[in-house]
Amino acid sequence: MAVADGALADDVRRAAAAAARTVTDIDRGRPRAGWASAAGMVLDLGAATAMAEAARAGGLPRREGVAIVAAQAGLAELAAAVEVGAAQVFVLPGQVRDLARFLAAREPDDGERSRVVAVVGGHGGAGASVLAAAVAVAAPGRGVTALAVDADPWGGGLDLLLGCADLPGLRWGDLALRGGHVPSEALVAALPGRAGAVAVLSAGGVGVPEIPVEGLLAVIDAGRRSVGVTVVDLPRRDDPATSACLEVADVVVVVVGATVRGCAAGRAVAGGLADRARSVGLVVRGPSPGGLSARDVERAVGLPLLASMRPQPRLDEQLDGAGLRLRKGTPLAVAAGRVLDGVRRGAA
Template identity: 50%
Template sequence: MDSKAGPHVLAITSDEELAAGIRRACAAADRDLHEHTPPVPRRAWLGAAYVVLDSDAARACVGADLPRRAAVHLVSGRAPGLTEWQAAAAVGAESVLVLPGSEPDLVAALARRVETAGGRGPVIAVVGGRGGAGASTLAAALALASEKRFPDRRALLVDCDPTGGGLDLLLGVERSPGMRWPSLLVEGGAVSASALHAALPGIGGKVSVLSCGRGPGLREPGEAALTAVVDAGRGAGDVVICDVPRQSRTVTDVALGLADVVVVVVRAQVRAVAAAGALISGIAAANPNIVVVVRGPAPGGLRGAEVEELLGMPVLAGMRPEPGLAGALERGGLRLTRRSPLRRAADAVLDVVAGDAA
């Protein structure tokens, strides 16, 4: 992953003198620093504990429709005028500080603990390297396995593929009452996570699923609605899992851009690996945080090491064929057993998300 664990500072400025002051303040406050120039990815904006930026960067972030958030501080190399105060108000900055004179105040601001609702939740996008790879099944398994890995968090499983038949069907909750994508209306670009969980079908009170519908009202989620749903789950500390279609669509680009990690599921076949390689090249431009999971069987005896060599990147986990899985999906939906290869693969991904894997 390209981000460090723990609370860190996101600095957004192209002014080297301001950047130097921010670096000194971070060192004094014992905070890790990530430096960025606009445009700033949404996941970087929301994933930082603190944001320090100048007025030009503030206007760029507002223009990119990044959501308001806490712990934003605007810095300037001169006494703030109307331009600086307008930029601070637009981005929702908590303070406007002149550097280097106000570096002690910036240190104090960065040293304060930032409280969040359950911590910012991780967002995982799962995509198949080729048709029939089993990405939807792994996405559902991640939601079910997250209850044990993150007992204090809820899971929000988001179906982004209107041609996949519906994740509610895969989980066996297709008859449960609750909203699906066609009936979900997002007003003002925001949605309440609590209201969302209350309105969606789910399993065991900890896993909620927002599924695509079936029938004549079938359509893919809108860009603004998908962003609002993912932001709501992330902000509430949920583990958000998006089942993403391979096709180049707006919804695919949005989901991949929002994700903290992208899981590519690859079948253990040479053509499937070749197709996955092309897909990964396209994904990496938007999100470099990619892990690979290989799914058996391997009719030609293709091994994990060979898949790694063909893709040029390590394989996180391999899934052996699971007897009885297909039948279970037809008879009531996915349920994970303790020794299931599917569960072990899901646990490996969640370990990476939790920062417990190398």
């Protein structure tokens, strides 16, 4: 349960305690993060104004479970409620009990919510898309369903990597999402994938000019409500959809090759993520022509190491055939498993 800080915070916390709901303060500098992940939102006027500005900029889908609190309900509060789609304005402290009932109707944040991991290459050819696909494929082996989302309209397509390009189902071009509450089970069931364990949303080889911000956030929200982990393959460019995903992801994984140029590029990417991502981890891909170890790369890039992997024989041949299949003990399977385990622990 997310709550704005400010003079009304004590009353909101009393209501949350009465409703047996946990409270997390909103980072007003990153409004999308709480908006996408919290079961409910309680905003004072300042927080509501920040959310409204983000919505006007095209970065927030409409959602349920939003309320505004105020010492008195004036025109400013009512206007803000309309802009952010708030269900009600509660005047505190007089309506603390009413607010508690509102919060009790929201789903509790029990610490076991679905995770979102975004994967981005530290440089061209780093293998980020392959790792993203591998993390999604590794999830069912740990009893976790997965949604793989291709957020790079100019990439080769996760559906090709996963061997489901010819399967029927929705692609980005079929979705006209402008935000809002997406029926999660229906969406996931309509996507191509593998036996219900891994669903895939990609461009499907169709020239989609860009991934819509509202659509991507709505799909990620649907993933949080319907699968165990959502894996987003991000492009190496700072477009609005990428920026939004960086804010809402639980962990951002940067993939870097074990070369001097790879380290330099990865450090630049890491610097660009520092103020936007909640948690960032590093995956190092070998071999290293110059003898750099994974720990050398970790120190050079400045990100904590999640996993390193050796080259995998005949991987390209497999990807050009039936799609990625992970065999236990192979370098890619081990690396994907370590990333997935780190993401599920919330450690990076």
